[in-house]
Amino acid sequence: MVKDKHIQIEALNDFNLQHIFECGQSFRYLKESQNDYWIVAFGKVIRLIQEENSLKVYHTTEEEWKKLWFDYFDLGRDYGSIKATISKDDSHLKEAIKQKWGVRLLNQEPLETLISFIISQNKNIPHIMSILELISKEYGDLIFDDGNRSFYCFPSLSVLKTLTIEDFRRLKCGFRAPYLVDAIQRIANEPDYFKQIQQIPTGEAKQKLMEIHGVGEKVAECTLLFGCGRHELYPVDVWVKRLTEDLYLQKDTNNAVIRSFAKQKWGELAGYAQQYLFYAYRDRNKGKG
DNA sequence: AGCCAGGCACCGC
């Protein structure tokens, strides 16, 4: 159906485009049709078409796939064994994984992840996506245009650091505008900010991110889980709070207790458990408040 | 029309 040049990836396991992109971890994709997605990251755009266990990837090369996208999709990891471990003796996870078997934790760019989750507070996913699209259209480079579809990359730090609170308000960020400016200024003013984050223990990295005005525990943990490879984190938002209380604990449990429960139950794999549970539970209950 | 959305800061105790 699409005649352009592409590369072919074979023998994929535990991989489903819809599950990966619609589980709420990433915001810069466009669903062309079932099993056919455009993805914008790393200043590039690719189109992925999945059939069973194989994938056609357009607008990339074998080298680029190995260098960027393989790790982005976390393909070096055996999700079969992760799923077996976290769902052992756990009927809730067994059920969530049965429904959302193809989720993978994407290794996304830290800065874009942080900005995305600062914007995410008190918003739903479609609105987060539209704001990120606005920011990219206005301040990112046009990276693809075939007359039918066009895509803009997420702006670089050097561009972002020139934006003011008023700019972000104009981009519909509302009360988050000063948060975004504070985050960007701190990162721009500290050389290798995220390199440092990568090198320190998770708890310290979380504290450092929380120095940013407008970054609390949840945004810090989402940044670290989805953007810095800290797959042991179990970010507690309203849904995760609700589902953990509902399935495992009891109502009105303190968030710190929820996090320590997850750490004790799933250890280094808590982030995977969080994502399967979050996606399945939200799907099942959305609209019910 | 009013309520809600992958929270957070700020304010009273």
Add this chain to the structure above:
DNA sequence: GCGGTGCATGGC
């Protein structure tokens, strides 16, 4: 430390 409240915006 904790619980309550306001916050910009858009979709329903």
